[in-house]
Amino acid sequence: GAGVSQSPSNKVTEKGKDVELRCDPISGHTALYWYRQSLGQGLEFLIYFQGNSAPDKSGLPSDRFSAERTGGSVSTLTIQRTQQEDSAVYLCASSLPGNTEAFFGQGTRLTVV
Amino acid sequence: GNSVTQMEGPVTLSEEAFLTINCTYTATGYPSLFWYVQYPGEGLQLLLKATKADDKGSNKGFEATYRKETTSFHLEKGSVQVSDSAVYFCALSDAGFQKLVFGTGTRLLVSP
Numbered sequence: 499g500a501g502v503s504q505s506p507s508n509k510v511t512e513k514g515k516d517v518e519l520r521c522d523p524i525s526g527h528t529a530l531y532w533y534r535q536s537l538g539q540g541l542e543f544l545i546y547f548q549g550n551s552a553p554d555k556s557g558l559p560s561d562r563f564s565a566e567r568t569g570g571s572v573s574t575l576t577i578q579r580t581q582q583e584d585s586a587v588y589l590c591a592s593s594l595p596g597n598t599e600a601f602f603g604q605g606t607r608l609t610v611v
Numbered sequence: 612g613n614s615v616t617q618m619e620g621p622v623t624l625s626e627e628a629f630l631t632i633n634c635t636y637t638a639t640g641y642p643s644l645f646w647y648v649q650y651p652g653e654g655l656q657l658l659l660k661a662t663k664a665d666d667k668g669s670n671k672g673f674e675a676t677y678r679k680e681t682t683s684f685h686l687e688k689g690s691v692q693v694s695d696s697a698v699y700f701c702a703l704s705d706a707g708f709q710k711l712v713f714g715t716g717t718r719l720l721v722s723p
Contacts, residue, residue: 502654531710540715541655541700554710589655591711600711602647602655 500524502603504590510609511580519575519606523592530573531593531600532565536586544588547573548595580610613638617701617714624691624721632686632717634675634701642703644668644677644684645711649698658686658699691721 503522511517523530532544543557547567558564562580567573577584587607591600617634624630636644646658646668659668664679673688684701701714 533711533713541702541711541713543710543712546710557710591655599657599660601657604654 502590502592502601504588504603504606506606507604508607508609510611513582513610514579516576516578517580517608519577519588519608521573521575521590521592521603523571523573523590524601525571526594527592527601528570528595529593529600530567531591532573532575533589533591534586535589535605541589544575577608580608582610584608585610613642613703613705613712615701615703615712615714617699617717619715620698620718622717622719624719626693626721626723627690628721630686630688630691630695630719632699632701632719634684634686634714636682636684636701636703638682638703638705640705642705644675645702645704646673646675646684646686647700647702647713649700649716651697655700691719693721693723695719696721 505520530547534542545565546554549570562578565575587605589605591602593600614637643662645660647655648658649655659670661668661677667676675684675686698716698718700716702711704711
């Protein structure tokens with residue numbers, strides 16, 4: 499595709515519900531990253547994929563968070579039993595292998611009420 | 612671990628003023644350094660980068676020089692415009708480019 503696509507753009511969910519956030523990277527980009535941007539905070543790294551494997555999951559805040567990537571393309575970030583502190587903008591980025599530039603999507607704004 | 616520290620905002624300037632946004636980093640090895648910009652209502656986009664010491668990245672009139680001796684990558688522009696109003700993020704990546712580590716961002720407000 500032309501750019502990194504994320505869906506939904508906005509999601510409001512009730513506390514305790516599960517949510518799935520989707521990222522469709524640029525075609526041919528084997529590296530994929532998830533970040534979280536909270537109000538007043540910087541960009542927090544969550545997880546990195548190279549192909550379908552995730553060599554670095556160190557940023558996932560708790561076991562309620564998980565992510566997968568299939569076919570070396572689309573990735574899904576799942577948050578189980580959402581809490582109010584999960585409210586943030588979730589950003590996805592992709593890059594070519596070994597390339598130093600990451601391209602970001604517009605993000606999914608998650609609000610837990 | 613790797614970290615990035617940048618000056619807190621907001622930075623408020625008049626059009627045509629000189630801009631400096633400070634950024635310092637802590638890293639092992641030789642990271643690549645980046646400035647990303649987020650315009651209102653838009654996604655993050657790469658502004659400029661430098662991959663080794665003494666490299667100067669430049670784009671759209673903005674410049675930053677990779678200074679290993681001071682572990683800094685300060686962003687400068689000689690004459691800002693209203694359209695430069697945005698949030699600017701300094702970032703580094705490790706040698707394997709497995710993840711970008713970002714600073715907290717600096718909001719720039721330019722008034723006519």
